[in-house]
Amino acid sequence: MISYDRQTALVVVDVQNDFADPNGNLFVTGGDAVVPRVNIEVMRALSAGAFVVYTQDWHPESTPHFEKDGGIWPVHCVKDTWGAELHPGLEVSGPVVRKGSNGEDGYSGFTMRDPVTGEEIPTPLRAMLQERGIERVVVVGLALDVCVKATALDAVHDFETSVLTNASAAVDLEPGDGARALAELRSNEVTIV
Numbered sequence: 001m002i003s004y005d006r007q008t009a010l011v012v013v014d015v016q017n018d019f020a021d022p023n024g025n026l027f028v029t030g031g032d033a034v035v036p037r038v039n040i041e042v043m044r045a046l047s048a049g050a051f052v053v054y055t056q057d058w059h060p061e062s063t064p065h066f067e068k069d070g071g072i073w074p075v076h077c078v079k080d081t082w083g084a085e086l087h088p089g090l091e092v093s094g095p096v097v098r099k100g101s102n103g104e105d106g107y108s109g110f111t112m113r114d115p116v117t118g119e120e121i122p123t124p125l126r127a128m129l130q131e132r133g134i135e136r137v138v139v140v141g142l143a144l145d146v147c148v149k150a151t152a153l154d155a156v157h158d159f160e161t162s163v164l165t166n167a168s169a170a171v172d173l174e175p176g177d178g179a180r181a182l183a184e185l186r187s188n189e190v191t192i193v
Contacts, residue, residue: 002041002138002162002193004048009134011109011125011155012038012054013141013148015090018076018083019171020142025083026076028143030169037167038140039091051132052094053125055109055141055151058084063103064115071105071115072173097125107150126158136160140167145181152190162191 004010015038018024020031028034045052057077065071077084079101086092100106104121105113112121129137137159139152148168155161163185170178182192 002044002164004045004050004138006049006051007133007135008045008048009051009053009129009132009137009159010041010045011137011139011141011151012042012052012090013109013139013151013168014055014057014077014143015087015141016056016077016083017085017087018057020087020090024076025074026171028169028171031142034140034142034167034169035087035089037164039089041138041140041164041167042091042093045138046093051129051134053109053128054086054092054094054096055123055125055147056084056086056096056098057106057147058098058101059106060101060103063100065100065103065105095128097123097128099123107147108154109147109151110154126154129159134159137162139163142169143171144168145170145172145177149181149185152185153188156188156190160191161189162193164193 058079109125137155
């Protein structure tokens with residue numbers, strides 16, 4: 001079990017309707033079951049004085065990120081749509097960092113990548129954590145093998161980083177992606193809980 005304090009941040013990744021609701025465009029199997037587990041962690045973090053921050057995919061209608069425009073993903077989390085909204089059952093008690101709003105690949109909560117040039121663009125997340133003197137990051141949310149993994153791999157460069165598997169679920173675009181993500185996280189010194 002993770003213990004929280006004022007030097008710890010809980011990063012809640014992309015718990016949005018398109019991922020967490022069975023009617024979503026890119027529903028992650030088990031994504032709906034993740035919501036109450038994430039809420040438990042939010043309440044535990046807040047009660048210990050930890051910082052809680054959320055990430056949110058926020059895509060334009062057309063982007064090279066989407067299959068219809070040459071990418072690999074179905075259309076999802078288009079800004080100002082139901083699918084992009086944070087799940088209504090999610091306890092939201094902190095700032096939200098939006099990613100991918102200009103068509104970037106917004107996998108990590110810390111960086112986005114231009115899908116054409118490959119240029120990396122930082123989000124405000126790292127600065128938010130550094131301003132608060134955060135030393136440890138706990139990552140939960142959706143999906144384990146995509147945005148949770150990318151966020152944790154970016155976080156571990158500057159923070160002691162853990163991923164809670166019971167508060168996440170894998171999309172498994174290819175069978176076994178979730179297991180491979182956990183192996184990659186472990187090999188990069190991310191603690192798996």
